[in-house]
Amino acid sequence: MMGSEKKFKLELQDNLKELEAEGENLGRQIKFSREWISKLEERIRGAQEGDDGYTWRSIAAPDKTGPSWSQLKELEDEKKGLQSLEREYAEVLKKIEKISERLKREESKEFEFGWGKKDLKEDSGGSLGSKSTEFDVLKIIARQGGETNFGTISSAMRLGYDYVRCICMSLARRDFIDITVKGTCKITTKGERELEKKGYISYLE
Numbered sequence: 001m002m003g004s005e006k007k008f009k010l011e012l013q014d015n016l017k018e019l020e021a022e023g024e025n026l027g028r029q030i031k032f033s034r035e036w037i038s039k040l041e042e043r044i045r046g047a048q049e050g051d052d053g054y055t056w057r058s059i060a061a062p063d064k065t066g067p068s069w070s071q072l073k074e075l076e077d078e079k080k081g082l083q084s085l086e087r088e089y090a091e092v093l094k095k096i097e098k099i100s101e102r103l104k105r106e107e108s109k110e111f112e113f114g115w116g117k118k119d120l121k122e123d124s125g126g127s128l129g130s131k132s133t134e135f136d137v138l139k140i141i142a143r144q145g146g147e148t149n150f151g152t153i154s155s156a157m158r159l160g161y162d163y164v165r166c167i168c169m170s171l172a173r174r175d176f177i178d179i180t181v182k183g184t185c186k187i188t189t190k191g192e193r194e195l196e197k198k199g200y201i202s203y204l205e
Contacts, residue, residue: 016099019092024129026089031133033082034158040075047071086163089133093170100174128176130198133157137167138176138187142195147186 047068128135140156141148154164168185171177176191187195 012099012102016096019096019099020127020129023089023092023096023134024132026085026092027129027133028131030082030085030089031131031136033078033085037075037078037082038158040071040078044071044075086160090163090166093166097170097173128194128198134167134171134176135194135198137164137171138191138195139200141177141185141187141191142200147184149183149185153185 128138136157137153140153144152150161150165150168153159153168154161157164168177168179171191172179172185175188176194178186178188180186
């Protein structure tokens with residue numbers, strides 16, 4: 001029985017690593033997409049205002065000083081692609097949370113029966129990729145003195161409020177932060193250690 005439970009736990013850990021790698025990859029794609037959208041918007045804003053002060057307004061018949069139809073279409077397609085990536089990322093986060101909870105239960109069993117004396121809070125939830133969106137959120141919270149709210153994070157990262165809330169909930173489930181009833185996100189000891197481990201200057205220094 002003990003062997004089968006250990007095997008099950010190892011399978012969960014492998015699944016968690018795969019999902020974390022997938023999440024990190026999606027996070028990089030989302031970051032790149034946001035940066036590209038920002039550049040496209042800058043180009044379009046520049047094209048909308050001509051040297052003579054004329055502001056382009058017609059999509060059907062753009063002036064030569066205005067953005068082309070292809071630029072507008074590219075921006076629209078990129079935004080749709082970003083929304084799709086964010087939905088996919090949110091689903092991966094949910095799966096990570098679910099597996100992390102199952103791992104906690106398995107580790108709790110080990111602790112109760114004396115198979116492995118470990119700090120469950122510190123060992124659960126794995127690590128964060130240094131280029132992941134979750135780690136970026138953790139850094140923003142650190143820059144705010146170790147605690148902040150969803151709105152501040154949303155503005156700083158130029159992400160939707162609900163999307164940021166989903167990321168923060170994932171961090172909380174994995175014990176990197178705590179979330180108060182008022183929606184304040186506070187870095188935990190595990191979160192501080194994660195920042196230090198990745199070489200990020202802690203707000204405590």
